[in-house]
Each structure stands twice: as C-alpha cells, then as structure tokens.
C-alpha cells in the first residue's frame with residue numbers, strides 16, 4: 318500500500334457508503350480516466366475477468382460464436398468466452414513482444430471466414446506489461462472489421478508511442494487483483510471511448526435493472542460492480558502507480574545490468590516506441606534444462622520464481638480448441654522464467670537472486 322488508501326476506506330465507513338457504488342467508485346473511475354486520457358470512459362468492476370465477460374457480451378458474443386484469443390496468457394483472458402457458450406480460437410505469439418502474432422492472426426481470421434464463421438472478437442494481451450503490436454494488430458482488425466478486446470490486466474502504466482495501454486481496443490480491460498501492479502485486493506475495470514459501451518456495462522454489472530419503481534428486468538444481469546470500500550483502496554493506489562512502475566522497471570534494469578552479460582540469459586527488449594511497466598521481470602534461457610536448473614537453485618535459496626504462462630492451447634481444458642500456432646509460445650514456456658519482481662524488493666533481495674543465478678552460470 319502507498320499510505321493514503323486507509324483514509325479513503327475510512328471515508329467510506331464514516332459516510333456509511335458500504336455498497337457497490339458511491340463516491341470512492343466515482344473518484345476511482347475519474348483517476349483512471351485521468352491516467353488513460355479524457356477521451357475514455359471507465360466502469361470499475363469486481364474483477365478483470367468480469368470486465369472481459371461484459372466486453373464479450375457488449376460485442377454480441379453468444380452461443381456457437383468463435384472468439385480469437387492470444388494463446389500465451391493467463392486463463393482468465395479466455396475463460397469468459399466459454400461462459401457465453403462461445404469457443405476460443407487460440408493464436409500464437411511473435412518474438413518481438415511475446416504477444417499475438419499478426420501473421421497467425423490473419424491466418425486464423427481467414428480460416429474462420431472460409432468456413433463461414435467469422436470471429437466475433439479478438440482478445441489481444443499486453444503480457445507482462447509489454448504492449449502487443451498495436452499498429453499491425455489494429456490494421457488487421459480494421460481490415461476485417463472485427464472488434465478488439467484489449468486485455469490490459471498486466472499493463473496499467475505501459476504505453477505505445479506515449480499512448481496508454483487500455484485505450485487501443487474497442488474495449489480495454491484492467492485488473493486490480495492482488496498480484497497486479499496496483500491492487501484493490503480484487504477488482505477490475507472496463508474502459509472504452511464508446512460511452513454507450515461503458516453505460517451498458519454498468520447497467521449489466523448492476524443486475525440489469527430496468528427503469529421502474531419496482532424491480533423489473535428485461536435482460537439477464539450480473540453482480541459485477543466494484544465495492545465502494547475497495548474503490549477507496551484504488552484511489553490511494555492510483556497515487557502511487559508511477560512509483561510502482563518505476564520500481565518494477567528498476568528491478569528489471571538491475572537484473573539486466575547484473576546478469577545480462579551471460580549468454581544463457583536473454584531479456585525482452587522494448588521495441589522502438591514501446592514502454593513496458595515491466596510488471597514481471599522475465600528471462601529467457603537456451604533450454605528447459607537450464608531454466609529448471611536456475612529455478613531449482615533459486616528454490617534452494619527459498620526464492621520463488623516461476624515459468625512463463627503455459628500457452629492456453631496446451632492447457633488440458635482447452636486441448637481440443639482450435640489453434641493457430643508455430644511453437645513460439647511453447648518454446649517461451651519451456652525456456653522462460655519470471656524472476657522476483659515485487660515493487661518492494663530491496664537491493665539485498667535483488668542481490669540474493671543475482672548471486673544465485675551467477676553461481677549456477679559461472
């Protein structure tokens with residue numbers, strides 16, 4: 318926590334706004350808007366997953382539809398597709414950003430169209446905070462007139478050509494889960510330049526109640542709005558977002574300076590115009606064996622590290638889903654490792670990680 322969160326939470330208690338609406342929710346949405354730009358509208362929700370679910374619903378995804386999703390991501394990017402009775406079509410990554418490949422995306426779309434099933438949406442992810450190929454992916458989406466859901470759950474504070482992540486898709490989603498760069502313990506947001514989308518999202522997120530004195534419903538609704546108590550935490554967290562991004566980027570730079578000289582270690586470089594919040598500091602090794610050697614040596618020192626995301630087309634639950642892959646994300650999964658990346662790591666903490674890795678490699 319940054320320090321001021323408790324004040325906003327107390328405000329909620331003092332004014333008895335203990336509900337999934339209230340002044341903290343409004344102010345939190347305003348502060349997100351300030352960060353992302355005044356041309357966007359924001360709905361604070363109970364989770365990033367809820368935001369993806371509502372995005373798909375807003376875009377009219379329903380039973381039997383197909384939705385393209387980046388394979389190299391956390392399962393929450395794709396799970397909501399199945400909530401609606403639709404099917405995910407997974408697309409592999411490219412090596413410049415580790416995100417959805419423009420070449421394979423085009424292939425997946427053309428295949429869908431050829432089979433009479435044009436994909437209803439594209440879920441593209443800024444994994445680990447690195448923006449996906451905004452321009453290439455945006456051009457393809459426009460060409461085929463397919464809307465983009467921009468999964469910016471890991472990328473608050475990242476940008477492409479100075480434009481903040483979260484604002485590139487037809488709809489963007491954010492997460493404030495406990496593990497993200499800032500947190501409300503649990504929470505998320507839906508972001509769009511289209512005001513009607515955001516108003517409709519708030520309507521659906523509050524049980525889709527019609528305008529009537531009694532409770533009347535013409536739509537199936539959800540209980541997805543953010544609590545006013547948690548939005549208080551969010552208000553305080555927004556004040557320290559820049560500090561958190563700086564801390565994460567400093568972690569990454571420290572690792573790069575200290576172990577970047579080993580030929581067994583590769584870092585993901587920011588292409589020109591890309592700015593990553595470096596949510597997690599990740600390295601790529603030449604092989605699964607070396608990756609495991611490093612991971613186990615760190616574990617021996619009581620230091621947790623983790624393999625990169627397991628691609629969704631390899632997950633047991635999605636094994637039968639359509640996929641357009643070329644081995645890129647599978648190889649990243651086998652060879653990559655997320656190093657300790659918390660915003661509160663001390664220099665001693667970082668040195669313990671660095672020393673352990675150096676001992677294995679030298």
Ligand SMILES: *Cc1c(COP(=O)(O)O)cnc(C)c1O
Pocket residue numbers: 363364365366367390391393394442468470471491492493494503504505
């Ligand atoms: C965390 C995360 C989500 C889901 O957000 P929640 O707030 O945890 O529901 C979705 N996509 C990605 C890439 C994530 O990392």
